[in-house]
Amino acid sequence: MNSITVQPPPASASQAPALQKETTVGNYFVSNYPPFSFWKTESVGEFAAALERPPAPATPLGVYLHIPFCRKRCHFCYFRVYTDKDSAAIRSYIDAAIRELTYYSQKPFIGGRKPSFVYFGGGTPSYLSVDQLRHLTDSMKRLLPWDEVEEVTFEAEPGTLTDHKLKALREMGVTRLSLGVENFDDHILEINGRAHLSKEIARAYSYAREIGFPQINIDLIAGMVEETDANWKECVRKTIEMSPDSVTVYQMEIPYNTTIYKQMKAEGKLVAPVADWETKRGWVRYAFNEFEKAGYTVSTAYTVVKSKEKTQFLYRDRLWAGADLLGLGVASFGHIGGTHYQNLHDFDPYVQALASGGSGVYRALTPTADERLLREFILQLKTGSVSADYFTQKFGVDPRVRFAQGLATLGGWGFAEVAGDTIRLNRDGLLQVDRLLHEFFLPEHMNVRYA
Ligand code: SF4
Numbered sequence: 001m002n003s004i005t006v007q008p009p010p011a012s013a014s015q016a017p018a019l020q021k022e023t024t025v026g027n028y029f030v031s032n033y034p035p036f037s038f039w040k041t042e043s044v045g046e047f048a049a050a051l052e053r054p055p056a057p058a059t060p061l062g063v064y065l066h067i068p069f070c071r072k073r074c075h076f077c078y079f080r081v082y083t084d085k086d087s088a089a090i091r092s093y094i095d096a097a098i099r100e101l102t103y104y105s106q107k108p109f110i111g112g113r114k115p116s117f118v119y120f121g122g123g124t125p126s127y128l129s130v131d132q133l134r135h136l137t138d139s140m141k142r143l144l145p146w147d148e149v150e151e152v153t154f155e156a157e158p159g160t161l162t163d164h165k166l167k168a169l170r171e172m173g174v175t176r177l178s179l180g181v182e183n184f185d186d187h188i189l190e191i192n193g194r195a196h197l198s199k200e201i202a203r204a205y206s207y208a209r210e211i212g213f214p215q216i217n218i219d220l221i222a223g224m225v226e227e228t229d230a231n232w233k234e235c236v237r238k239t240i241e242m243s244p245d246s247v248t249v250y251q252m253e254i255p256y257n258t259t260i261y262k263q264m265k266a267e268g269k270l271v272a273p274v275a276d277w278e279t280k281r282g283w284v285r286y287a288f289n290e291f292e293k294a295g296y297t298v299s300t301a302y303t304v305v306k307s308k309e310k311t312q313f314l315y316r317d318r319l320w321a322g323a324d325l326l327g328l329g330v331a332s333f334g335h336i337g338g339t340h341y342q343n344l345h346d347f348d349p350y351v352q353a354l355a356s357g358g359s360g361v362y363r364a365l366t367p368t369a370d371e372r373l374l375r376e377f378i379l380q381l382k383t384g385s386v387s388a389d390y391f392t393q394k395f396g397v398d399p400r401v402r403f404a405q406g407l408a409t410l411g412g413w414g415f416a417e418v419a420g421d422t423i424r425l426n427r428d429g430l431l432q433v434d435r436l437l438h439e440f441f442l443p444e445h446m447n448v449r450y451a
Contacts (some may be wrong), residue, residue: 002191011234020277020435021276021277021278022270022271022272022276023223023252023254023271023272023274023275023276023277023280024254024255024270024271024272025254025255025256025261025264025272025370026253026254026255026256027078027253027255028251028253028434028435029250029253029434030378030434030437030438032333032340032375032379033367033369033371033374033375033378033379033441033445034365034367034375034442034445035448036443037448038365038445038448039340039342039363039364039365040364040365041340041363042360042365043364043365043366044340044341044359044361044362044363044364045362046174046339046364046365046366047336047339047341047364047434048359048360049339050106050109050336050337050338050339050366050408051104051108051109051336051337052091052107052108052109053108053109054108054109055109055110055111055113055324055337056109056157056337056338059113059323059324060113060116060117060318060323060324061110061114061115061323061324061325061326062115062116062117062118062119062314062315062318062319062323062324062325062326062327063101063115063117063118063119063140063144063325063326063328064118064119064121064315064326064327064328064329064332064333064334065097065118065120065121065125065136065140065222065328065332066080066121066122066123066134066327066328066329066330066331066332067117067120067121067122067123067124067125067127067128067329068080068081068093068122068123068156068329068330068331068347069081069082069083069085069090069122069123069127069128070082070083070122070123070124070127070195071083071124071127071157071159071160071195072193072194072195073193073259074192074193074194074195074259075191075192075193075225075252075258075259075260076192076221076224076225076252076258076259076260077193077258077259078255078257078258079122079123079331080123080254080330080345080346081122081123081124082333082347085347087129087132089347090128090132090382091132091331092351092355093329093347093351094128094132095354095355096350096351096353096354096355096360097136097328097329097354098136098139098140098143099354099355100213100328100329100354100360101139101140101143101144101326101328102143104326105144109324109336109337110144112204114144114145114146114147114148114149115144115146115148115149115326116148116149116150116151116314116318117149117150117151117152117153117314117315117318118140118146118149118151118152118153119152119315120152120153120155120327121153121155121213122155123155124155124156124157124160124180125154125155125156126154126156126157126161126165126169127157127160128157128162128166129162129165130168131146133165134168134172135174137172137173141385146173149173150175150178150314151175151312151313151314151315152172152173152174152176153174153175153176153178153315154169154174154176154177154178154215155178155180155241156177156178156179156180157180157195157196158179158180158196158203158204158205158206158309159195159196159197159200160195160196160200161200161204161208161363163207166204166207166208166211167211170211170212170213173438174213175213175214175215176213176214176215176216176217177208177213177215177216177217178216178217178219178248179201179205179208179216179217179218179219179244180196181201181218181220181239182194182218182219182220182221182224183220183224183227183231183235184198184201184220184234184235184238185198185231185235187226188199188224188225188226188227188231191225191226192224192225193259198271205218205242205244211350214245215245215246215311216244216245216246217244217246217247217248218239218242218246218247218248219246219247219248219249219250220235220239220246220247220248220249220250220287221249221250221251221252221279222249222250222251222252222275222280222283222284222287223251223252223274223275223279223283224252224274225260225273225274225315225399227274227275227283229283230282232286232287235288236286236287236290236291240290240291240294243306244306245305245306245307245310245311246299246304246305246306246311246313247272247287247291247303247304248302248303249284249287249288249302249304250302251277251280251281251284252274252275252280253270254274260272260274261425262271277432279430281432281445284431285427285431287304288304288427289381291304292304298384298427298430299313299383300316300382300383300384301382301383301384301430301431301433301434302382302447316412319335319379320376320380320382320383321360321376321380321381321383321427322335322372322376322394323335324337327341327342327343328343329343329350330343330344330345330346330347330350330351330360331343331345331350338366338367338372339364339365339366340364340365340366340367341363341364341365342361342362342363342364343360343361343362344360344361344362345362369395370397370402370442372395373391373395373397373399373402374440374441374442376391376394377391377399377403377440378437378440378441380445381423381425381433381437382414382433382434382437383427384424384429384430384433385423385424385425386399386422386423387421387422387423388400388418388421388423389421399423400418400423403440406424406439406440409439410425410429410436410439414426414428415428415429415432415436416429418434
């Protein structure tokens with residue numbers, strides 16, 4: 001385990017609260033707002049009503065499909081994944097997702113729109129065979145054609161990618177291949193429960209490059225079990241050497257439903273056996289500096305891109321600007337006509353609900369106008385800078401006034417500044433943005449468990 005160091009506060013941050021040092025159990029990452037624990041089964045009717053309304057003018061439509069299968073469960077994984085499903089179960093799952101899309105494709109909220117972005121997340125989408133993927137994507141395209149799609153993202157685990165599968169993915173229209181590399185050291189991959197080995201990364205990457213995916217992203221995690229300074233530097237060096245179009249770096253968090261937490265609980269431990277937060281932030285800071293030296297630009301708290309003009313993340317940017325997202329699959333999240341919804345959490349109930357002509361939706365929430373503003377504001381703050389004018393135009397509210405208190409707090413801590421139209425986080429602020437976002441939450445949403 002790494003030693004625990006206390007972060008010296010920035011010079012102007014004398015009032016900043018003590019930073020959490022050790023990595024303890026809980027969700028750090030803020031992916032949506034209001035927190036999921038406020039989404040309720042009683043509100044599913046609001047989602048059904050949203051499906052019957054035409055879309056607001058100029059609202060883009062995206063599709064997200066969760067593929068919940070993996071070869072092994074990583075010890076830090078908190079996603080809904082299954083490692084024991086045979087091909088018949090996988091087929092029933094694909095059919096359920098297609099049924100779900102069939103139902104939605106006939107609803108008024110579509111309003112003649114075609115998706116502008118599609119995202120296959122997981123789990124491990126690349127766990128599916130080429131035949132399964134063709135059946136799935138052909139059916140999706142028949143229901144909602146992809147001829148206006150600008151971006152198709154596909155998450156992949158390197159060990160599942162054969163040349164044949166990579167070629168098929170390219171033919172299906174995948175534009176961004178996102179490789180879950182996480183680390184390049186076989187020992188670290190193994191003790192964290194990853195299924196792939198480093199040689200599979202190199203093989204998959206080089207063939208993916210050869211056949212011309214427009215964008216290849218590499219995912220890294222700062223702070224896996226047994227990570228060291230030397231290992232992290234080597235991971236950054238190797239990534240730069242590969243020269244991907246973008247790199248996403250996450251700081252390891254240990255939510256409740258991870259194998260690591262179960263072990264901590266069994267051993268009566270409160271502190272996770274991974275680096276403390278300051279060390280992880282230091283590793284991301286180092287990575288960002290090295291990537292910048294190599295010509296990359298930091299585009300969010302987690303992402304660097306080789307070319308800001310050419311390398312876009314439409315899925316992220318449109319979602320953070322209030323696009324409609326049709327979330328398909330077990331435990332998926334979506335957002336339609338101003339209402340959030342989430343599907344059933346477990347495989348069998350989800351598949352059975354769809355097989356019997358029912359809905360897979362389990363809970364929903366319609367945020368107020370202020371909550372919608374707040375949601376976009378905090379999500380966009382993850383890019384490090386937001387335009388006040390965007391919010392004034394869209395919501396009729398100036399965020400510099402609406403969020404004056406939170407901005408003053410972050411300013412006092414030395415993390416944020418308002419310069420004319422722009423609200424900006426500095427690098428220190430960006431590296432801990434998820435914990436800072438809570439300063440903008442409504443009082444009833446503070447200090448709640450996020451899931
Ligand atoms: S590959 Fe991803 S989704 Fe699958 S078990 Fe590992 S972390 Fe979870």
